[in-house]
Amino acid sequence: MAVIRRTSRAALCVLSALLLALVAPLTQPGAATAAPLDAGAVIAQVEQSLVQITTMNDFQGIIGNGTGIVLSPEGDVLTNHHVVQGANSIRATLATGQVFDADVLGYDRDDDVALLRLRGAGGLATAPLGDSNTVALGEPVITLGNANGTGAPLTHEQGSVTALAKTISAEDELTGSSHSLRGLIESSTNLRSGDSGGALVNSAGQVVGMNAAATINFRLDGESEPGGQGYAIPINRALDIANQIRSGAGSAEVHIGPSAMLGIGIDANGRSRSGGLPIRSLLRGGPADLAGLRAGDTIMSIDGVPIRSANDLTDLLDQRYPGNVIDVNWIDRSGTPFNGKVTLTAGPVS
Secondary structure, three states, X not given: OEEEEOOOOOOXXXXXXXXXXXXXXXXXXXXXXXXXXXXXXXXXXXXXXXXXXXEEXXXXXXXXXXXXXXXXXXXXXXXXXXXXXXXXXEEEEEOOOOEEEEEEEEEEOOOOEEEEXXXXXXXXXXXXXXXXXXXXXXXXXXXXXXXXXXXXXXXXXXXXXXXXXXXXXXXXXXXOOEEEEEEEEEEOOOOOOOOOOOEEEEOOOOEEEEEEEEEEEEOOOOOEEOOOOEEEEEHHHHHHHXXXXXXXXXXXXXXXXXXXXXXXXXXXXXXXXXXXXXXXEEOOOOHHHHOXXXXXXXXXXXXXXXXXXXXXXXXXXXXXXXXXXXXXXXXXXXXXXXXXXXXXXXXOOO
């Protein structure tokens, strides 16, 4: 079985965590033999422009690790959406040991891209960016990331580009939501949890991709063994999304600013006989709780849009912002219908 291992602490509304995602069966091309690459020189050129990311979901006490790529001296940092998903506090540690709190400027869930801003940062070293359109099969690459956790030296894996324009299908095991990541650079670098958001670097020391996922081969005893493939989002596409976020131009795909929180938890693949989405738990004092919803109730629609799945809910909340008032229709355990207004608040990255 192939598994995408990601470092992520996800919240669907508030209370779920994305830890593993399944990869659809892929036809793997034979890996090309990589030419020699001066790993020491490449690492020295890039590591000062990477940050180790630590996330916290204070509601559940969940801590996560990931990586980020510094884009501006003022502290704009590129990372994966799934690295910060579920986080209501984010910290970034530079190679110098400097630590900054970070805010999410915006994100694109489907393309798995998020842009952070480090509070009070200035004069930071920025990543040497390359052109992902020039990446070629067989060329040597190295990945840099945070697989050993924040505080340890950056980790790295060497390999070569084994395929271009790859598509993987990722499924959130806890919520049942899924989506495809397309156009990825595949390499023979066996990424690990914590490498997400890190850099795929060519032999010239230029960042040509952002680490996003990896396949890992599992033995029957459950232990992993080497030989998996790493997948990176081409840096050109990631930068296009980052620039859209910087411009403040939200869209159906790109959410600008903090996430809107409803304050509910749902079960993986949650379904009800009535066709709605059951509520497993509520954040005490949260928007849904204050509006009168209770655990065991089933949400039927929001603002007239039927809510039948985790995807339906996240898609709708991505188009809402803190302070928005939504109209919720739900039924209780006995099937009695209710309607109410809910004022969304800022919360963990949805």
